[in-house]
Amino acid sequence: xxxxxxxxxxxxxxxxxxxxxxxxxxxxxxxxxxxPSVKPGAVIFIEPLxxxxxxxxxxxxxxxxxxxxxxxxLFRILKTNDNISYITRGDSCASEDPPVNRELxxxxxxxxxNGSGIIKTSGKELVSKxxxxxxxxxxxxxxxxxxxxTK
Numbered sequence: 001x002x003x004x005x006x007x008x009x010x011x012x013x014x015x016x017x018x019x020x021x022x023x024x025x026x027x028x029x030x031x032x033x034x035x036p037s038v039k040p041g042a043v044i045f046i047e048p049l050x051x052x053x054x055x056x057x058x059x060x061x062x063x064x065x066x067x068x069x070x071x072x073x074l075f076r077i078l079k080t081n082d083n084i085s086y087i088t089r090g091d092s093c094a095s096e097d098p099p100v101n102r103e104l105x106x107x108x109x110x111x112x113x114n115g116s117g118i119i120k121t122s123g124k125e126l127v128s129k130x131x132x133x134x135x136x137x138x139x140x141x142x143x144x145x146x147x148x149x150t151k
Contacts, residue, residue, distance in 0.1 A: 012068045019048045019106045027069070032139045033090030034060070034071065037120075037130065038112055044071060045111035053108075058127040060109035061088060063100045071109060072097060073130065092135035 015025055025046040029038045037060070038044060046062045046069070055061065057076055062069045063086070072088035075096055085099035112120040120126055 015069065016064060016106065019046065022048050024048070024110070025107070027071075029071065032143070033093050034073070035092045035135060035139050035142075037073075037091050037126070037128070038071070038109075039114050041115045043113040044109050046071070046107040047110045048107045049105060055086065055105070055108070056127065058129060060126055061086070062106045062109065063088065063104045064106050065104075069106060070097065073128075089132075091130040092132070092139045094132075094136060 015027070018025055027044055027046060029040060029042045029044055031040060044060075049055075055074055055077065057074050059074050060071060061074050062071045064070075070088065072090045072093070075087045075089040078085040078087065078099060083101075085101060086105060087096050087099050089096045109126060110121065112126065114120075
């Protein structure tokens with residue numbers, strides 16, 4: 001167990017370093033938080049942000065936390081005095097994530113390759129306004145069906 005945790009930490013740090021060096025990161029998605037835009041097992045491409053990049057609500061971004069990356073959609077941008085905070089939310093999540101500042105944003109998703117061969121690239125295909133309630137309901141049904149079918 002400790003070996004798995006150490007491997008995870010090393011991989012996480014390599015990912016952070018590659019993005020900091022300007023490299024695009026290719027990562028396999030895990031979980032249903034971005035369903036149906038990003039399905040479990042999809043391959044996502046995270047491109048580092050240039051300092052002058054303006055983020056737009058609706059884009060999918062990756063931000064850093066202790067356990068690794070969070071890849072969620074930019075929900076809104078809060079501007080108070082000289083401080084700017086970014087609020088993200090998974091497409092099928094019940095609530096928003098805590099605010100993050102620009103330094104924690106590792107990059108943005110520029111390409112998604114789903115297991116079924118569907119490829120979404122930057123632009124209208126990735127920037128959208130999700131239907132949160134519908135997405136949560138769809139995930140709930142999918143998870144229950146998967147549990148029934150794997151018994």
